[in-house]
Amino acid sequence: MTIIVLNFKTYRETTGEAxxxxxxxxxxxxxxxxxxxxxxxxxxxxxxxxxxVSIPVYAQHVDGVGMGGYTGHVTAVxxxxxxxxxxxxxxSERRLQLAQIEASISACKAAGLxxxxxxxxxxxxxxxAALEPxxxxxxxxxxxGSGIAVSQADPEVVRGSVDAVKRICxxxxxxxxxxITTGQDLRAALxxxxxxxxxxxxxxxxxxxxxxxxxxxxxx
Amino acid sequence: MTIIVLNFKTYRETTGEAxxxxxxxxxxxxxxxxxxxxxxxxxxxxxxxxxxVSIPVYAQHVDGVGMGGYTGHVTAVxxxxxxxxxxxxxxSERRLQLAQIEASISACKAAGLxxxxxxxxxxxxxxxAALEPxxxxxxxxxxxGSGIAVSQADPEVVRGSVDAVKRICxxxxxxxxxxITTGQDLRAALxxxxxxxxxxxxxxxxxxxxxxxxxxxxxx
Amino acid sequence: MTIIVLNFKTYRETTGEAxxxxxxxxxxxxxxxxxxxxxxxxxxxxxxxxxxVSIPVYAQHVDGVGMGGYTGHVTAVxxxxxxxxxxxxxxSERRLQLAQIEASISACKAAGLxxxxxxxxxxxxxxxAALEPxxxxxxxxxxxGSGIAVSQADPEVVRGSVDAVKRICxxxxxxxxxxITTGQDLRAALxxxxxxxxxxxxxxxxxxxxxxxxxxxxxx
Amino acid sequence: MTIIVLNFKTYRETTGEAxxxxxxxxxxxxxxxxxxxxxxxxxxxxxxxxxxVSIPVYAQHVDGVGMGGYTGHVTAVxxxxxxxxxxxxxxSERRLQLAQIEASISACKAAGLxxxxxxxxxxxxxxxAALEPxxxxxxxxxxxGSGIAVSQADPEVVRGSVDAVKRICxxxxxxxxxxITTGQDLRAALxxxxxxxxxxxxxxxxxxxxxxxxxxxxxx
Numbered sequence: 001m002t003i004i005v006l007n008f009k010t011y012r013e014t015t016g017e018a019x020x021x022x023x024x025x026x027x028x029x030x031x032x033x034x035x036x037x038x039x040x041x042x043x044x045x046x047x048x049x050x051x052x053v054s055i056p057v058y059a060q061h062v063d064g065v066g067m068g069g070y071t072g073h074v075t076a077v078x079x080x081x082x083x084x085x086x087x088x089x090x091x092s093e094r095r096l097q098l099a100q101i102e103a104s105i106s107a108c109k110a111a112g113l114x115x116x117x118x119x120x121x122x123x124x125x126x127x128x129a130a131l132e133p134x135x136x137x138x139x140x141x142x143x144x145g146s147g148i149a150v151s152q153a154d155p156e157v158v159r160g161s162v163d164a165v166k167r168i169c170x171x172x173x174x175x176x177x178x179x180i181t182t183g184q185d186l187r188a189a190l191x192x193x194x195x196x197x198x199x200x201x202x203x204x205x206x207x208x209x210x211x212x213x214x215x216x217x218x219x220x
Numbered sequence: 221m222t223i224i225v226l227n228f229k230t231y232r233e234t235t236g237e238a239x240x241x242x243x244x245x246x247x248x249x250x251x252x253x254x255x256x257x258x259x260x261x262x263x264x265x266x267x268x269x270x271x272x273v274s275i276p277v278y279a280q281h282v283d284g285v286g287m288g289g290y291t292g293h294v295t296a297v298x299x300x301x302x303x304x305x306x307x308x309x310x311x312s313e314r315r316l317q318l319a320q321i322e323a324s325i326s327a328c329k330a331a332g333l334x335x336x337x338x339x340x341x342x343x344x345x346x347x348x349a350a351l352e353p354x355x356x357x358x359x360x361x362x363x364x365g366s367g368i369a370v371s372q373a374d375p376e377v378v379r380g381s382v383d384a385v386k387r388i389c390x391x392x393x394x395x396x397x398x399x400i401t402t403g404q405d406l407r408a409a410l411x412x413x414x415x416x417x418x419x420x421x422x423x424x425x426x427x428x429x430x431x432x433x434x435x436x437x438x439x440x
Numbered sequence: 441m442t443i444i445v446l447n448f449k450t451y452r453e454t455t456g457e458a459x460x461x462x463x464x465x466x467x468x469x470x471x472x473x474x475x476x477x478x479x480x481x482x483x484x485x486x487x488x489x490x491x492x493v494s495i496p497v498y499a500q501h502v503d504g505v506g507m508g509g510y511t512g513h514v515t516a517v518x519x520x521x522x523x524x525x526x527x528x529x530x531x532s533e534r535r536l537q538l539a540q541i542e543a544s545i546s547a548c549k550a551a552g553l554x555x556x557x558x559x560x561x562x563x564x565x566x567x568x569a570a571l572e573p574x575x576x577x578x579x580x581x582x583x584x585g586s587g588i589a590v591s592q593a594d595p596e597v598v599r600g601s602v603d604a605v606k607r608i609c610x611x612x613x614x615x616x617x618x619x620i621t622t623g624q625d626l627r628a629a630l631x632x633x634x635x636x637x638x639x640x641x642x643x644x645x646x647x648x649x650x651x652x653x654x655x656x657x658x659x660x
Numbered sequence: 661m662t663i664i665v666l667n668f669k670t671y672r673e674t675t676g677e678a679x680x681x682x683x684x685x686x687x688x689x690x691x692x693x694x695x696x697x698x699x700x701x702x703x704x705x706x707x708x709x710x711x712x713v714s715i716p717v718y719a720q721h722v723d724g725v726g727m728g729g730y731t732g733h734v735t736a737v738x739x740x741x742x743x744x745x746x747x748x749x750x751x752s753e754r755r756l757q758l759a760q761i762e763a764s765i766s767a768c769k770a771a772g773l774x775x776x777x778x779x780x781x782x783x784x785x786x787x788x789a790a791l792e793p794x795x796x797x798x799x800x801x802x803x804x805g806s807g808i809a810v811s812q813a814d815p816e817v818v819r820g821s822v823d824a825v826k827r828i829c830x831x832x833x834x835x836x837x838x839x840i841t842t843g844q845d846l847r848a849a850l851x852x853x854x855x856x857x858x859x860x861x862x863x864x865x866x867x868x869x870x871x872x873x874x875x876x877x878x879x880x
Contacts (some may be wrong), residue, residue: 316757318756318757343791346790350828352783421841
């Protein structure tokens, strides 16, 4: 099933009440169109959003630590308990060491959470797939926030990632991100063999977030 | 006024419902004894705890970034909006670069949050005081979690920190941490010129958390 | 061919003149026994050692950056120009982000350098192999510096790493490290299918470094 | 005495033989004009440059660790033994945690090395001065590599840094950096009360490095 993951990052439009409102818009669009839309709000907003919407809620980051003396860390157990069903890991804005990525995936699996590892090219996608997350999301850094969709501007990195993942571990899904905004961007991503997209500013910064989402899912 | 800051870290005993229960215990003891007790829960628990208790709630960490494309970061605005009144910064388990500490303090001040910068010796206490936080909390790393109280085992680092802060910026308060458990530990800390203590496992891991807290505040 | 990589770390016994002396001891033993012994000195010592011995010299770390504005970084080009033939990457004492590991390998390959990626378990070994370095060196952190050899105490992690690498990319060699000291440790490592070992304190801290090396290579 | 510190970074023009050539140019200009010019080459080049020129050689970075198991780190002892007389610490391209900066300064002092802590604004300059390095070098990040000299474009951050340092610890010298290229830039920096400048691309990328240096020192 096609999945759209909306990364809330830490924008003004995704902080506090606005994060809850946007989550409800996502839920409304998801219900109307039959596409799975997941939201990834800031840590402090996970519980409230998970309690108020029925669509999947992801954390933006989970540290590769367990319970114990880890001040200021975000644990898999804490986000699961708050209602998240998964987490982004190693986003380009929150890169982790290789050993930490592995530990984070292990902690998420132990807590029953899905995992989306973000990568920046085909080689790191291969490495990430070897860690057997639920999804790898490839995002060329130079296109993030650019408005130029990776699925249209750089289809080779997407196709190469799909091929690499299938060879390493066929059970791992592939998403792509960076510059994704429109239904055409999503359509192109699906045509390249991905299960969906990871996006942020294209929807969050839209004048009409609902209309932008509706345009996006029309490509599914 | 004496302040006790209970850092919840990421223990099992401070995750989810248990975090809320412990916060209520803290509130009960604070009301009975007239000491200020602040709690510093995990990010996902801030909102629920702040809504359910009247004692001060601190974040364990705030990144030195504003609103924008900062996936997986904890912003001052987000924790303030969730009900926190302050944040630990640069805890020994979540060290930051100097420029990040300064940016975090600036972001906290702009959001109206108190700041507690953690340091590891007199020299870093001096540097932290120059950044003008609300408090500096000196915690010699070798004593953290040791059960050996810094205020009794290493009074020089506490006294030296108090002196250094007063010379650099007299308006900054001084806390001490590491191994603090009992009322005697707190008494010793106050006698050395601090405004209070920062502690964690001594209370969190106690068989009877309320009794441990009551013993602690008896030293105030 | 069996390879022994001696990581000099930053011990007193491997700083300055002592690093050069130990390199010459390694060269002497390598000539006498027909085993390849490579040394990995500190960055400042690479050029002098490479000029004075004929055995392979590795850097301990190469950053995943090119030439340009990267103050304080160690580039592949700089260590190659100084005489190194390869580099450790992602040692447990100098962990890198996944994207940095990939960038470091790319930079090393472009400069004609061999690469040894250090990993901590079978899963991260799989991921590292997907990046196609010259070698992966698996070192369970809990055994590093312990004197308890991974090849004897935890053969499963070594065997699992060998199997994983062969499935991911058969051209990648496997080393193991952590606690390796004696010829028996090396023998066990080779019997498990590795190409050799990565070690440090077992030789560096030996009362008689030459004798320790001779005992080690006797296991080849 | 006025000091000019030329940070070699990791440019092609400052790698290998070119680094030695540029160091000799610096020495020539320094002898002719009576200004102290120090060079900060990459770690692998320190020894060769220090052996071949008589001007001061600085490391670009020293980690806050001692001798021991610190693979891939640069120690104060190793750069001192290689001939360096000091080190940059916490450059904007190699930021350190506060506790690491303090540990690095302590290690440098124990090894008899001068220290230049880089900072990004007046507040971090205050904090750095409290650690009592030899110099603080303030460099607003937005001007680094810009060709727009901090001493002319943002005199307030320079003047504010000089004032702050004098209040915190009068024995600490102040340098400024970012965009410094010409003699006028240096003159402006000295007029604002600094002891000198830290610069890089303005000289390194000049078509005629010697002419660029001569123009610079004419401002002293």
